[in-house]
Amino acid sequence: MAAPAETTLSSSASDAVASVEMPRAARRDGTIAWVSRITFLVVALAIPLLFKNFVVFQFTQMLVYAIAILGLNLLTGFNGQFSLGHSAFYALGAYTAAIMMDQYSVSYIWTLPAAGVICFVAGFLFGLPALRLEGIYLALATFSLAIATPQILKLSPLEHWTGGVQGIVIIKPDPPPGVPLNQDQWLYYFTLAVGLLLYILARNLVKSRSGRALMAIRDNPIAARSMGVNLALYKSLAFGTSALYTGIAGALGAIIIQFVAPDSFTLVLSIAFLVGLVVGGVGWLPGAIFGGAFVLFVPNIAEGVSKGLSGAVYGIILILLIYLMPTGAAGFVRAVLSRLKS
Amino acid sequence: MSTLLDVKGLVAGYGGIPALHGVEFNLEEGGVTTLLGANGAGKTTTLRALCGMIRARGEATFAGKRLIGMQTEDIVRLGIAHVPEGRGTFTRMSVEENLQLGAMTRRNGSDIKQDIERVYDHFPRLRQRRAQQAGTLSGGEQQMLAIGRALMLRPRLMLLDEPSFGLAPLVVREMFHILAALNRDEKVSMLLVEQNASLALSLADTAYLLETGRIVTSGPAAQIREDEGVRRSYLGY
């Protein structure tokens, strides 16, 4: 699971593989960054025009997972807190959206801020007691949350809202009138827009004063405290913000799948987020998109190789990836960039 | 006196960025050699390279054996005990278990028991705390424990990385007394890395000055201590 939180990010990130900032290369870095951003945008915008609806739907799902992983990254990558419970926040967001749409006929657009706020509060409150727990103990606490979630969703007294074991079926939204897109294309662009907005906010957060405080807590909590950082507040805020992202992803997920049920939000989902986080690169925001792609597509590839042994194929692909890029796509991209520079 | 450790053209670094650019020095059997220099000069890196904790190139010969490329565990078995920066205490274990670990490469049980007693004779405070969790010791006690653990190897050479770091002046003085005694009575050779140059020069017989990964000057400790120029430009006192 993980040793104490400070080591979660591994000393090797700071020792051996440390990316040493070289001021002269900064401008070149900037150029590369802009080129890759623009390439990403062009490709992302073109996808619905190039592929069948089904594939567009898959890419939408990938973006949803990427947003969830982005949220987890804010917590784990930038604040050093470990969570196996993000399926709970994802579920909370999904059920918020589903219940609002199903019972109160609220437009899907308004379910996103609602899911975000509810999950932020839930995450913040969960973060308060979790403060006293680190590393493995935090893992167990979050893990309990993941286990409890499907069981709570099934609970008979809540059945009126949650639909109990049967779940809730919701109606897929149409594009706004006058937009010449089908449902899948529209939802793709909608998710992409939400995702980009959340990404930019996350980037600004990480570069802000608060972001530096979060990282200071990750790297050296005692020093951070002595610098006057309010540990309790910041760690809870990190939890809340992370839950907010994952909750919005959950709401989007519910909208595109058109269905929520307890079985959709088991521990397996939390583990998938964690795998996606590591594959993308802990502490590297763009890694989320790689993580999302892995979570969605690799199981399909594994199934294509062998139906009976799909789990084994998946495992082997995962191990090979870690061999090739021990620090995920982040390390790989950094290595490629440093080769480009020299 | 014969040469125990001979280092030539030592190059090492972290993550592809070299921190040592061909360091050369040697150490006489039974002697105390000190490496001096500012923060980041490469002192700790030199020690780490010598005991295989980081990858290095060049030559380092210890009693006729080439150290470069050897595993740390094997280097220890040659009789080189490294007292690392930060003391390397096994915090969750008792003081005595820490000492037993120091003798991990030795086989004879009764010898080990005697040696533990000998360490306690050197450091009586450790005897009082033998059953205590090592993480609860004070900084000075942990430093004593680290030296004691190194002695348990019955080393021919001790590598000492900043033994005075973070300790009260009184404790430091006591520590260096003990180190001098160990060198004198137990014939342990020492390679000492220190920021506190005057302290180091009082213990050492030979001194080398490192600057950004290179030896810039060297000589008998007494001579370096008297050299006004060196003192002013490198040692800052």
Next chain:
Amino acid sequence: MELLGQQILAGIATGAIYACMALAVVMIYQAIDHLNFAQGEMAMFSTFIAYQLMLWGLPYWVAFPITLIVSFIGGVLIDRVVFKPIHDAPILSHVVVFIALLAILNSTAGFIWDFTVKSFPSPFGSAPLFGSSLISAHQAGMIGVTLLLLVLLFVFFRYTRIGLSMRAAAANPASARLVGVRVGWMNALGWGMAAAIGAIAGILIAPVVFLEPNMMISILLYGFAGAVLGGLTSPAGAVLGGFLVGIVENLAGTFIPVIGGELKLPIALMLIVAVLVFKPSGLMGRTVVQRV
């Protein structure tokens, strides 16, 4: 009140399963300083090996030691083949590799032995113990074996040089190397021992819950919970924690009205978390006091 006594006893019996698993969890934690997600699947796979050996006609007491040896070697191989090449990778990358191992073992077992449940023999028999219908001979035997293993592990870690080296290698690998401990082999040894203990756990658990590839997934959760509750540094704590989890869960399921039955595991987990908030290193774990 009679029901209370019965449920406590049943909790101890079920708790023995968790305790057994918790012990294996602590074992690997001592050896590699991580929790191993694949621990349950390793135990499951070992149990299938025993099952296969018996299917080939070997008697129980021949299949049992062979399984332990094979599992030990398997554990060592996992460390040498899978983890040695990435020992510099960050901890989370290791966690992901544990997950990969879990997927591989689960899927391979399903492929070879399929997913239907299979009965597995017990060396103790399933007759009620001393005529009491509450605890069977097998469950009593399981408790006995767990306690015996506990004593053996305690002696091993506390009084043998190799046990000491293993603890050192896990706690502080860099320092351990500096005193000459062969850290790589200590890790491999730890993996081997954890795999062998896992095999014992699997072989003891399978007669109760039946053998199938998914049998350990939920038990591992309980094992983790027990180990963490008791204190990951303390084998005795882990065993105690395992028993406590079994008892608390049974009592919650029986005596908390309305939601107790549906939420017995979450309630048990919440209680554990509550305990940890006040006693962050577990009931019997040693607090690491570190001076700066």
Next chain:
Amino acid sequence: MHFDKMSRRSLATGILVGAAFAASGALAQKNYGPGVTDTEIKIGNIMPYSGPASAYGIIGQVETAFFKMINEQGGINGRKINFISYDDGYSPPKAVEQARKLVESDDVLFIFNSLGTPSNSAIMKYMNAKKVPQLFVATGATKFSEDPKTNHWTMGWQPSYQSEGRIYGKYILQNHPNAKIGVLYQNDDFGKDVYKGLKDGLGDKAKTLVVADAPYEVTDPTIDSQILKLKAAGVDLLIDFSTPKFAAQSIKKVAEVGWKPLHIVNNVSASIGSVFKPAGLDNGIGVLSTGYLKDPTDTKTQQDPTVKEFFSFLDKYMPDADRTNLNLAYAYAVSQTVAQVLKQCGDELTRDNIMKQAANLKDFRSPLFLEGITANTSPTDYFVLEQLQMMKFNGQSWDFFGPIISAEAAKS
């Protein structure tokens, strides 16, 4: 209620005769939906090959083998079946993705026997919006068959969980009117569905007769605590609405604690191979259940010439499969039913006609159905199988007893 349904059915039959007439007229001309050519029909399927329900993955394997056999025998009306089966790991979002892949990328004619209530619930809306048949879903949840009007494109197959529960209720009222019933149920859609049926079947008496119930989660390692709780409540008739692993555990545990209640397990767990063998055959003696398929472990059945075909199929295509696993017979029988539908379709292989013919099964019998059990459907009645028979375990195989009971009869 009873009368009402009867009249609907006869009315429907009238319509269907006309429809069948029309269909036979269409035989002459070819009319293909997606996934159909002169030589091939593409059929999709979604199964939990991995994940918590992977024990059911064997169903997909049997079906794959079944269509392989059909193809080697020349196909159906000269067309080979291209059976595409995907894994959803029992996760609803994955089921949606796989269903969309089958429909939009693989262009299957329809999806057949997709497994699990959560997965089927997740795709039902999509399938109906796309007008793609979701045929003979592998779950007994009532909601997939009860509303042909709204969910025209979705149809179940096996007797529904609720009607099974009702049959137990009726049986208890008739034979053990003073029983103290204890219910052990899986805390999910399946367990709750059968339980609801039981309560319906017991009617007003449900409140007084059911003295205790105990849910368990599929993640629970054991159900010991639940069994003890039910025993302590003075239960003398234990009903087990659980999946095979837990049914096996409860049969074994009940024997271990020396408890001797009348024990009923539901049909899902009536498998000798995956329940009674692991639980100990002797421990299961006297356990009651219901069935609609012949028991392949019964030596009498093995002599039945119509069943021999099934065994020779297994010998040739699945030699390693455990014959005592009830899922094999289930998968074989449901595959035969879909083959019948395809035969009835002739050359008009459109999605419309698939539903039309699936809703036009007239006294269809698989050789594996119990004597007296037939499959009948109409455009207003999507319940394919509605009859069950009580049975008792004799230590080796099942002894059927009593009449064939239909869900209709149990309702009244």
